[in-house]
Amino acid sequence: MMATQYKLLTFKGDKGKPTPGILVDNQVVNLSKIRKAPVDTTSTMALLEKWATSNRWLRKVATEVAAGKHKAACKPRSRTSLLPPLMYPGNIFCIASNYVAHRAEMGNKAPMPDKKINAPVFFLKTPRQVVVGEGAKINLPRTSTAIDWESEVAVVIGKPAFWVKKKDAFKYVAGFTILNDMSVRGPSAAQVKTPQDEAFRRDRFRRKNWDGSTPMGPWITPKEFVKDIYDQRIQLWLNGEQMQDGLSGDMWYKIEEQIAYLSQHLTLAPGDVITTGTPAGVGKGRGIFLKAGDKIVTTIGELGTLKTSFVKPK
Numbered sequence: 001m002m003a004t005q006y007k008l009l010t011f012k013g014d015k016g017k018p019t020p021g022i023l024v025d026n027q028v029v030n031l032s033k034i035r036k037a038p039v040d041t042t043s044t045m046a047l048l049e050k051w052a053t054s055n056r057w058l059r060k061v062a063t064e065v066a067a068g069k070h071k072a073a074c075k076p077r078s079r080t081s082l083l084p085p086l087m088y089p090g091n092i093f094c095i096a097s098n099y100v101a102h103r104a105e106m107g108n109k110a111p112m113p114d115k116k117i118n119a120p121v122f123f124l125k126t127p128r129q130v131v132v133g134e135g136a137k138i139n140l141p142r143t144s145t146a147i148d149w150e151s152e153v154a155v156v157i158g159k160p161a162f163w164v165k166k167k168d169a170f171k172y173v174a175g176f177t178i179l180n181d182m183s184v185r186g187p188s189a190a191q192v193k194t195p196q197d198e199a200f201r202r203d204r205f206r207r208k209n210w211d212g213s214t215p216m217g218p219w220i221t222p223k224e225f226v227k228d229i230y231d232q233r234i235q236l237w238l239n240g241e242q243m244q245d246g247l248s249g250d251m252w253y254k255i256e257e258q259i260a261y262l263s264q265h266l267t268l269a270p271g272d273v274i275t276t277g278t279p280a281g282v283g284k285g286r287g288i289f290l291k292a293g294d295k296i297v298t299t300i301g302e303l304g305t306l307k308t309s310f311v312k313p314k
Helices: 042-048 053-066 100-105 164-174 195-202 205-210 255-265
Strands: 007-012 018-022 027-030 073-076 091-094 121-126 137-138 152-158 174-181 213-222 232-237 241-247 273-275 295-300 304-311
Touching: 007 042, 018 042, 018 053, 027 091, 042 053, 091 255, 121 205, 137 164, 152 232, 152 295, 164 174, 164 255, 174 273, 174 295, 174 304, 213 304, 255 273
Parallel strands: 091 273, 137 304
Antiparallel strands: 007 018, 007 213, 018 027, 027 073, 091 121, 152 174, 152 273, 174 213, 232 241, 232 295, 295 304
16 A cells, blocks of 8 residues: 655644644644554654654554544644644754855855865754744844845754765655744855954854744655655745745755765754755845744745744844
8 A cells, every 4th residue: 555645743732732743635633642653652853763663653644544544633734733843853953055146145256165175064053942833923033123034945854863974864864844044144254344243244143043033844744755855946935025936956065965064073863953055035135134024935845835924023
């Protein structure tokens, strides 16, 4: 029997409690209501900790749901409120300037790094503070009015990975989701005029970490249900006007290179997330920044659509 496709997600269950589920044919399946689960179903993180076993079981459950079983555990997607698919990732590793056109729009006209002598540059985000899910209303930070977007393919790790070879990298991937790596913008290298400008430009921590700065979702698509992760169209609309329209295959350091590099330095754990960079079309290149009342819609090929809106600072 052919396995039915599913998406892994988290939704608001009883009394708003974060509850793991899967999406099958527009039905959200409450995994806690499926009897005799061979894995811990208290969270999507618990499922990722035993991903090989979880995935086999979830494929079986999805096939059974498609055949009309487990009706008591199912609810229409339209009657559920989604939360971030991971609450919360162990780590979020973000690669910097990984698309040629985006690098150029940010004022860097130099050639892309020579992979023979250079390594990718990463920074970290703080998951519990920054991650929000589908439909979130995000308070803009008080510290800046120059808030920008970056729609990205995000990779979810499915088993411990240490010193991984590029050819083996995808064996450690559970699936993919959408992530918006939002930023407080400062001057580009060419615009730096004072030591304070330079200090702000180099301080990625405060530019990348503020409450709600990392919308993620709407779900995790297992890797076997994505035909080609390098053939995903990355699109973003701001208030109905398209801002980004790129292709995932244009990333400079590919996913396997990113996993190989990171795993040389530390063990990637199940539930870790790697964001792979953004194509051109961010706000800074046009001098457009987010304001209260704005709405963003991001669609990435087979990965789905993520919607967020913005309100005044707390």
